[in-house]
Amino acid sequence: MGFFDKIRNKMQMGRGRVKEGAGRAMGDPYLESEGKADRVSGGVKQVGEQVKDATRNVREALDR
Numbered sequence: 001m002g003f004f005d006k007i008r009n010k011m012q013m014g015r016g017r018v019k020e021g022a023g024r025a026m027g028d029p030y031l032e033s034e035g036k037a038d039r040v041s042g043g044v045k046q047v048g049e050q051v052k053d054a055t056r057n058v059r060e061a062l063d064r
Contacts (some may be wrong), residue, residue, distance in 0.1 A: 002049060002052065002053065005045070005049055006046065006049050009042045009043075009045040009046040009049065010042070010046070011042075012038055012039075012041060012042035012045070013038070013039050013042035013043060013046070015035075015038055016035045016036065016037070016038030016039030016040075016041075016042060017035065017039055018035070019031055019032070019034055019035030019038060020032050020035030020036055020039065021035070022035070023035055
């Protein structure tokens with residue numbers, strides 16, 4: 001499940017970049033801010049996945 005979550009987060013970050021760029025090009029501050037929010041949200045979720053991976057690795061190392 002973690003792999004698909006990481007892909008979903010990356011896609012959300014990519015959509016955010018597209019929205020942000022489109023908002024900037026069209027002069028639409030709402031679309032630009034929505035894109036920034038998507039990008040940040042995806043990044044935060046991605047960091048959460050990395051923390052889960054690091055925790056799992058530490059737990060496995062201590063079990064040995």
